[in-house]
Amino acid sequence: MWEILSYNYFQNALMGSVLAGIGLGIVGVWVVLLRIPFVGVAISHAAFAGSVIGLLFGVDPIVMAIVFSLAASISIGPIAEKSGLEANIIIGIIFSLALGIAFLGLGLIEGPKTEAFNLIWGSILTLSRINIYINAGITFFMIIFLLLFGKEIKAVFYNREVAMASGIPEKFIFFSLLFLSGFVICLNLNTIGGILIFSLLINPPSAARILTHELSKMYLLSIIFAIVSCLSGLFFSYVFSVPSGATIIIVSSLIFIISLISRGRNGH
């Protein structure tokens, strides 16, 4: 069994899982505390629309997926600000627009369309070393951002209006959180897939929140739960030849259920 560790593709999958766990564990805390859980769904479908448009016009679908999902994540904050509507409403509008573009594109593409669907389902075993380097870079950048602006991020989680009234540049922090969330989600689409990424964004931070009232512990537990979910997904898919994405969802959901039961027992 251990010889599998000597294969490049499996090493990449292991590193990809750990990086996805760190990145999505942190972003998950942001989207849960900002109460914008569907940002993952909207951005992954924007990526899907991008890949379809890429196929339609003969441009690299991955490049177009990145362009579309970044455009979506950049635009949520300013559109919400300009319209005076909640970020969640804008996320819903972007999600439906992305679906519309994707289905229109699928209707116009002649020939095989499977490549467009790759981002929706993801494939952790096909990660390249370049993917790993890029993911490591953005994860590192995100940790630096968190260390530099940790106290301002805390204020934004508490209350954006109070943060602004306290002389904190809350718009910059809020928009940066949205943009970085979009970036991390987009880069992990290859690993987890657009649909499955949602569970990894929500389950680990929610399980962590149940177990602690401290923000720093919530980050830590969320990262640990996300990494455990990814690695066990990889392990079970190899041992039992089952789909890794589905296993990741089930493990992360189980972690949530165990946290819930454990809180009940401890009277937390």
Added chain:
Amino acid sequence: MIDIQEISKTFGGKEVLSNFSLNIKKQDFVAIIGPNGAGKTTLLKIINGFLIPDSGEVRVFDLDPFKNGLAVRKKIGFIFQNEFVSKNVPLSVKDIVCVGRTGVRGLFKKLDENDFISVQKSLEEVGIKELENRPAGFLSGGEQRKVSIARELARDVEILLLDEILMNLDPASQMEINSLITRIYEKHKLTIVFVTHLLRYLPEGINRVIALKNGEVFGDFSHDDYNLKDLSNLYDINEESLKKYVGDFKL
């Protein structure tokens, strides 16, 4: 300290403030009363630069609060109407009071020993030192109000804008918060603007009551020239009915 000259502000076709002028001096302790929609909250948000008037001029610390938002807001404390902490957010009482120091300290700098001393002092002054490690989302309404007050005290502000901070509190908590605000005024000699609907529960020490109606100053009273008849005209309620609500009104 706060000088407002002939400002107007319109929302959705309705003029909320109309050719409105007001001057608030240093260490004034002002109550702002008036019917819903009279422009009370809009006025506070114009003072701290959240909103820009359509016309007229506003100067706070001799600065335009909209153009110099960050500089002005660093010296103004603001407690909002519905400022309760979500149970969803894992922040302790101390974390929230530290939010007050975050704006003071600025970007790229960690909170230091002086910040934590300010936080501890304000927790003690407000009387919630023993709650400092408790999750803030699980506190009672009155306790949460004290946390907000401690947060603004920790900022060492010069002006305190309080927007209906007694809302949703039981009478005992309302009285306790009022006494606290009076103590803070007496000790720190801040300029305080206290917006309220609770005419029977104005904190002691208030030296001006400004009544707003239809976006204009309806009356600017000191505590001894303010009576039931004025209130009756302000709220368009006959004096007998109003008396049942406010009792023998006296500041």
